Amino acid sequence: MMLGKFSFLKNGKSEKKEQVFSDAHRVPEHVAIIMDGNGRWAQRRGLPRIAGHREALKTIKKITNEAQRLGVKVLTLYAFSTENWKRPKTEVEFLMKLPEQFLNSYLVELIENNVQVRVMGDMARIPAHTIRAVNQAIEKTKKNSGLVLNFALNYGSHAEIVEAVRSLVRDALDHKIEPDSIDEQLLSERMLSPLLPDPDLLIRTGGEIRLSNFMLWQMAYTELYFTEIYWPDFSESDLRTAIFEFSTRQRRYGGIKEERNGDK
Ligand code: IPE
Ligand code: IPE
Ligand code: MG
DSSP: OBOSSEEEESSTTOSTTEEEEOTTOBOOSEEEEEOOOHHHHHHHTTOOHHHHHHHHHHHHHHHHHHHHHHTOSEEEEEEEETTGGGSOHHHHHHHHHHHHHHHHHHHHHHHHTTOEEEEESOGGGSOHHHHHHHHHHHHHHTTOOSOEEEEEEEEOHHHHHHHHHHHHHHHHHTTSSOGGGOOHHHHHHTSSOTTSOOOSEEEEOSSOOSOTTSSTTTTTTOEEEEOOSOGGGOOHHHHHHHHHHHHHOOOOTTSOOOOSTTOO
């Protein structure tokens, strides 16, 4: 996405510290975030891990608002992975209550702010109360036209790819598709994010340099950004820093330097 003139306020409303972005700087259309480091954030303060998860909700709210303000179109947040079931039962139960808590606190504001809530993941193992809350949010925001706030909940790339392959094989056996007609486009359409553009920028907080089974198919050409900052400490200005870094990257997709107007 190109922006004519774009202001990144470095420090809230302080005009003095404003960084003015030129035409050459781009805001990613789709930002995906691995929100990591909640447990360590809490432990560092001598608090139980769940205190970090609770704090994480405030960060989600702040970052959603800031992403929308900056002109991001889709914000995908990794909230719970298919591997997170390995955690102690009490922590898993707490994590499963968070979507509901988040929506109880912020749904009215999300509706007012024209945000569209979506979810991607395997809902089969998600508790009924969580599904109810999420479905209500999806329903109440479906006519909104602003930022798409996409929660990856019980999401794992391997499971997603396996399910996509299964659905294609079923269709082939039912003679609905020819095996030779299966291509990248068709497989993409069977993923859990068929209507979303692939992420332009991935941010992972918490210091780990890995993808942890997140959007492996969709992130073939995503720009990756890793920061040590724990998710509860991740601020609006940290998001702007990540987007600034993104805007300086040259995306080549295997080609050579693009001559398109505005690209670096
Ligand atoms: C991320 O924080 C939240 C989820 C995975 C649900 P963690 O709970 O993984 O925090 P750390 O990595 O242990 O600090
Ligand atoms: C990734 O974080 C999953 C989410 C943030 C939801 P993890 O904490 O589960 O990842 P690993 O175990 O460090 O790879
Ligand atoms: Mg972690």
